[in-house]
Amino acid sequence: MNWQEFLENRNRFFWFLHIGGWVGFAFVHYLGSLLHDLRDLFTWVTLLSAYAGAIFSYPLRYVYRRAWNMTPLKIALVVIVSSYISGLLWQVVKNISYWEIYKHGWRPDFWLYYTQSSLWSFYIMLSWSGLYFVIKYYQMLQTEKQKVLSANNMANQAQLKMLRYQLNPHFLFNTLNAISTLVLIDENKNANAMVTKLSDFLRYSLDMDTMKKVTLAQEIKALQLYLDIEKVRFEDRLRIEFEIQKNCQNALVPSLLFQPLVENAIKYAIAVKENGGTISLKVSRFANDLLLELSDDGPGAKIVKGELARENGVGLANTRERLATLYDKNYSMVISDNVPSGVKINIRIPFQQEQ
Incomplete structure (x- = not known):
């Protein structure tokens, strides 16, 4: 069992602190007895005192559980009264053990002497109560923090799924529309080739876990499948240039990051030019x-x-939202004019690799 699991088990953690605290109390008092040259018999008095303190402080746990949902004023009243009662009972036991054991049976004539110094015991029990509430509130805050993190994570996952589901129909609509056009103009061979490439691309998409990042090599492979589909339509009019550093092949990127960006480039840069163009x-x-x-x-x-005036689809907006969800503020996406012509998109994300 690791330390985190130990802390999350509240009952086990309570007993660890409870017993450890009273053992520490006994040890400190034992060291104090050495400074005052007290007899060895005082060691038994110290042990009995710590044992009694552990016994009388333990019921406070259940008292405070029942008072937990009370108003702050009532909780404070319960703490003070409970701490004083337990401290008083503890002091009586301490005094009895002191007179009966250390003083060899001698005791004062008046029984109220057994309650002397009860104010000091009250302070000890009050400190125990304070630590109990501090630790209890800390555990509660940690639990709430975990719930918030879990809720945020689920929200992010849901948002990513929503964005992904938004992307797929958009891509499918454009591809199926292109296949339909090829069929209408009797380009059946090209239409069949596009259907085959589409099948491969969709199979790849379904096989990948959309909620996880993929390596750049895998993303390039998916992009190549998509480009193969578009090449059936544009043939030599669509030219692609890749310039990728070797040390980036295993870098992690969001799955299908490039596909909507390339789709925009094909729609607004390649398709509108008679001779096509280069991406x-x-x-x-x-x-x-x-x-x-x-x-x-x-x-x-x-x-x-920094935004395209013509952008009214899901491409760039979808990509920016996915990046914000995955990397929070640790990313940038800049759109600028390409030289000598065209559009350029620069994206910066943290360099991460598979563990």
């Missing part, structure tokens, strides 16, 4: 960051405050 993908590492650059040499677009 370039560059991946490099700088310090602890992974740098991704996707560009085209199309006619370009109007960029307003």
Whole structure:
């Protein structure tokens, strides 16, 4: 059992602190007896005192459990009264053991002498109560923190699923529309080829865990499947250039990160030009960051405050939301004009690798 599991078991953790605290109390008093040159018999008095303290403080746990949901004023009253009663009973036992054991049976004539110094015992029990509530509140806050983290994680997972489900129909609609067009113009061979590539791409998508990051090599493989589908339509009009550093092959990236960006580039840069165009993908590492650059040499677009003025679909917005969900604020996505023409998208994410 590791330390975290031990702390999460509240009953076991209570007994560890309870027994450990009173053992420490006995040890401190024993060291004090050595400083005052007291007889060895005082050791038994100290042990009995610590044992009695553990016995009388233990019921406070159940008293405070019942008072837990009371108002703060009532809880304070319960703590003070309970601590004084348990402290008083503890002091009586301590005095009896002191007079009967250490003083060899001699005791004062008046029985109220057995309650002397009860205020000091009350302070000890009050300290025990304070520690109990501090630890209890700390455990409660930790539990609530775990619940919040779990809820946030579930919300992030749900958001990623929503974004992914939004992406797939969008891609399928465009691809099926292209296949339909090929069939209408009697390009059955190309239509069959596109259906085959689409099948491979969807199989790849279903086999991958959409909630986890994939290596860059896997993402490039998925991107190549998508480009093979588009090449059936555009043939030589669609040209691709990859420039990827070797030390980035195992870097982790969100699955299907490039597909919606390339889809936008094909729609607005390649399809509108008679001779087609080139889409370039560059991946490099700088310090602890992974740098991704996707560009085209199309006619370009109007960029307003880092956003495409024509962007009204799910491509860029979807990508930005996924990055924000996965990396919080530790990412950047910048859209700018490519030189000499076209649009360039630069993405920076933390460089991570599979463990």
